[in-house]
Amino acid sequence: MQNFIKYLKTKANIAESEFQLLIKKVEIRNIEKGQVLLGPGEICKHSFFVEKGLLRSYTIDNSGKEHILQFGSENWIVSDRSSTFFNEPSDLSIDAIEDTQVVLISSEFINEASEISSSFRNYNQIALQNHIRHQQKRINLLLSATAETRYMNFITLYPDLTLRVPQWMIASYLGITPESLSRVRKELALKNFKPN
Amino acid sequence: MQNFIKYLKTKANIAESEFQLLIKKVEIRNIEKGQVLLGPGEICKHSFFVEKGLLRSYTIDNSGKEHILQFGSENWIVSDRSSTFFNEPSDLSIDAIEDTQVVLISSEFINEASEISSSFRNYNQIALQNHIRHQQKRINLLLSATAETRYMNFITLYPDLTLRVPQWMIASYLGITPESLSRVRKELALKNFKPN
DNA sequence: CGCGTGATTGAAACCCTTCAAGTTTAGTGG
DNA sequence: CCACTAAACTTGAAGGGTTTCAATCACGCG
Numbered sequence: 001m002q003n004f005i006k007y008l009k010t011k012a013n014i015a016e017s018e019f020q021l022l023i024k025k026v027e028i029r030n031i032e033k034g035q036v037l038l039g040p041g042e043i044c045k046h047s048f049f050v051e052k053g054l055l056r057s058y059t060i061d062n063s064g065k066e067h068i069l070q071f072g073s074e075n076w077i078v079s080d081r082s083s084t085f086f087n088e089p090s091d092l093s094i095d096a097i098e099d100t101q102v103v104l105i106s107s108e109f110i111n112e113a114s115e116i117s118s119s120f121r122n123y124n125q126i127a128l129q130n131h132i133r134h135q136q137k138r139i140n141l142l143l144s145a146t147a148e149t150r151y152m153n154f155i156t157l158y159p160d161l162t163l164r165v166p167q168w169m170i171a172s173y174l175g176i177t178p179e180s181l182s183r184v185r186k187e188l189a190l191k192n193f194k195p196n
Numbered sequence: 197m198q199n200f201i202k203y204l205k206t207k208a209n210i211a212e213s214e215f216q217l218l219i220k221k222v223e224i225r226n227i228e229k230g231q232v233l234l235g236p237g238e239i240c241k242h243s244f245f246v247e248k249g250l251l252r253s254y255t256i257d258n259s260g261k262e263h264i265l266q267f268g269s270e271n272w273i274v275s276d277r278s279s280t281f282f283n284e285p286s287d288l289s290i291d292a293i294e295d296t297q298v299v300l301i302s303s304e305f306i307n308e309a310s311e312i313s314s315s316f317r318n319y320n321q322i323a324l325q326n327h328i329r330h331q332q333k334r335i336n337l338l339l340s341a342t343a344e345t346r347y348m349n350f351i352t353l354y355p356d357l358t359l360r361v362p363q364w365m366i367a368s369y370l371g372i373t374p375e376s377l378s379r380v381r382k383e384l385a386l387k388n389f390k391p392n
Numbered sequence: 393c394g395c396g397t398g399a400t401t402g403a404a405a406c407c408c409t410t411c412a413a414g415t416t417t418a419g420t421g422g
Numbered sequence: 423c424c425a426c427t428a429a430a431c432t433t434g435a436a437g438g439g440t441t442t443c444a445a446t447c448a449c450g451c452g
Contacts (some may be wrong), residue, residue, distance in 0.1 A: 026306035059336050067339040069332065128324045133278035135331040136265065140255050142338040143263040143371040147408075167431065175339040180408055182432055343440075363399065376440055378400055393452105401434070407440080415432065422425085 001028055003051050003075055004103045013119040027104040031096045038080065038094040043087060046104040047079035048072070053100025054164055058172070059092045068173040071097075071161050077105070081131070097165060130179055147176045148184050197224055199247050199271055200299045209315040218309055223300040227251075227292045234276065235288040239283060241275040242300040243275035244268070249296025254368070255288045267293075273301070277327070292326050293361060317333055343372045344380050 005023070008014045014022065031037065031053070040060060048055060058068040061191045069092060072078035083090035084107055085169050113120040139151055151174055155162045162170070167185075168178035176184075201219070204210045210218065225247070227233065234240050236256060244251060251274045265288060268274035271275040280303060293353035300352055309316040347370055351358045358366070363381075364374035372380075 059340070061340045065340065067336060069335065081325060082332065085325045086329070128328065129277060129281045131328055132324065133282070133330065134279065135335060137329065138335055138414080139265060139331060140263060141336065142335065143368075144257045144261065146253070166429095168429095172339075177409060178431075179433085183408090186432085280399095362397090363407085373441060374399075375442080379440090382400085395452085396450095398447105398449085400446085402435070403443090405440105405442075407438105409438075410436085411434105413432100413434085415430100418428090420425100420427080422423100 001026075001051055001103055002081060004049050007049065010121040012117075013111070013117075014113070014117055018120075019112075021116065022109065024104070025109045025112065029102055029104060031102060033096050033099050036095045037092060037102070038090060038092070040091055040093055040146050041089050042083075044080040044090045044094075046106055047077050047081075047084065047110075048094065049103040049105055050074055051078050051101040051103055053102075054097040054161075055094060055100060055102070056097055056165075056169065057092050057094045062155035066172055068169055068174070071158070071165060071169075071173070073164065075163060077127075081128075094135065097169070112180045142175060147174060147180055149172045151177075151181065151184050152188070197222075197247055197299055199277070200245050203245065203271060208313075210309070210313055211315075214313050214316075217312065218305065221302070221305045221308065225298050225300060227293050227296045227298060229292055232289060232291045233298070234286060234288070236287055236289055237285050238279075239390040240276040240279035240286045240290075240341060242302055243273050243277075243280065243306075244290065245273050245299040245301055247272055247297040247299055249298075250293040250357075250366065251296060251298070252292045252293055253288050253360075262368055263371070264365055267354070267361060267365075267369070268356060269360065273323075277324075293365070338371060343370060343376055344383065346370045346382050347377065348374075348384070365372075 003167070004026070005019075008019060008022070037048060037055070038057075050072050052074060055072045055076075056068050057070045057072075057078055057080065058066045060066055070078060077093055080090040080092050080094075082088070085093075110124070114124060141153060145153070151170075154170060154174060167181055171178045171181035174181065198344065200222070204215060204218070224247070233251070234245060234253075246268050248270055251268045251272075252264050253268075253274055253276065254262045256262055260392050261299045266274060274290055276290075278284070278288040279288075280284075306320070312322060337349060340382045342350070347366075348368060350366060363377055367377035
């Protein structure tokens with residue numbers, strides 16, 4: 001759990017004394033590729049810190065199609081914040097795209113950390129605000145941009161994910177079909193567009 | 197500022213003693229229809245509580261098209277949270293759809309209220325989480341639903357706004373053209389769909 | 393009354409989807 | 423390690439939904 005420790009110490013700025021108390025509260029779990037961490041209708045009891053590997057969260061619509069809300073690779077946290085916070089059934093699923101090692105963060109962990117550390121409270125506040133900012137940008141993109149623009153935005157924002165995530169999942173994240181993404185990529189290749 | 201007072205006392209659960217201190221810190225402003233409260237590139241110094249009237253926040257893309265992110269009628273707060281929190285230039289605009297009376301809420305107000313009242317901190321936390329939940333639902337809709345479904349969702353969620361907001365702005369909120377929305381409505385009328 | 397803004401309608405164009413087939417890639421068991 | 427199979431990706435053609443552009447209609451306000 002090297003990454004998680006580093007994460008707590010640097011991002012959340014947890015002091016050594018507080019740190020020892022907190023670190024006991026978390027649990028590590030190894031997940032195989034394809035394994036489901038949260039199913040629709042369940043209450044999301046944990047946030048998942050990705051120590052190594054790759055997760056995704058997604059919804060399934062009436063016609064059975066998946067729509068990916070988030071990818072999470074190393075040092076990202078994947079969760080359904082609403083479900084956790086309001087203690088209500090989630091309408092999304094979380095599963096592993098690669099074999100993954102996660103750190104389970106419970107609500108109790110968040111609460112205790114918030115109580116004993118003002119820097120953790122601060123960090124948590126920033127995390128929420130970041131989440132809102134990120135979602136707002138995505139909404140704006142979905143409202144205003146074509147498939148091609150959205151894809152270019154994706155590969156510049158997440159060059160690492162572009163290589164690790166199957167194409168059809170990227171398509172799902174962008175809100176288009178795999179076929180469309182394939183054609184978009186072909187177009188970009190013709191125009192001599194290169195990632196990186 | 198009846199609405200704002202009620203809002204503070206009930207939603208944020210501010211006690212009478214704390215209340216007197218806080219209420220002095222806010223400012224009231226009357227805005228004419230069409231007047232701009234926040235322009236692109238500015239830092240969003242205030243959140244706007246709508247005492248009476250109707251605001252919207254929106255972006256303007258490269259081709260000059262507007263994309264509406266949020267409407268706010270009575271008892272709603274319109275703002276660019278990211279810009280306020282991170283003290284960075286906003287890429288959105290806020291203006292008045294109707295003659296509007298707003299209560300200006302500064303960052304200092306938020307900070308002071310957070311310091312003196314735990315119930316305010318609590319309320320603020322809930323507000324952030326609500327915002328995230330709401331945005332997540334909207335992203336999911338944009339990823340998965342047709343224009344017709346998105347419109348039906350809108351009129352059931354916001355029946356009051358449906359009457360007060362010009363149709364072309366609803367179209368902008370939904371991510372479609374005014375012409376398309378007009379045709380969607382025609383289709384729904386044929387199918388005998390009635391709001392309410 | 394006349395002007396301007398918003399809503400509607402039509403026709404053509406465009407983007408994206410769907411369905412179907414083919415190709416490539418990756419994983420699995422012999 | 424190869425052969426087989428399933429999954430992922432590509433490609434084509436047809437269709438659907440949405441946009442664009444242009445014209446018309448409806449309405450409120452000066």
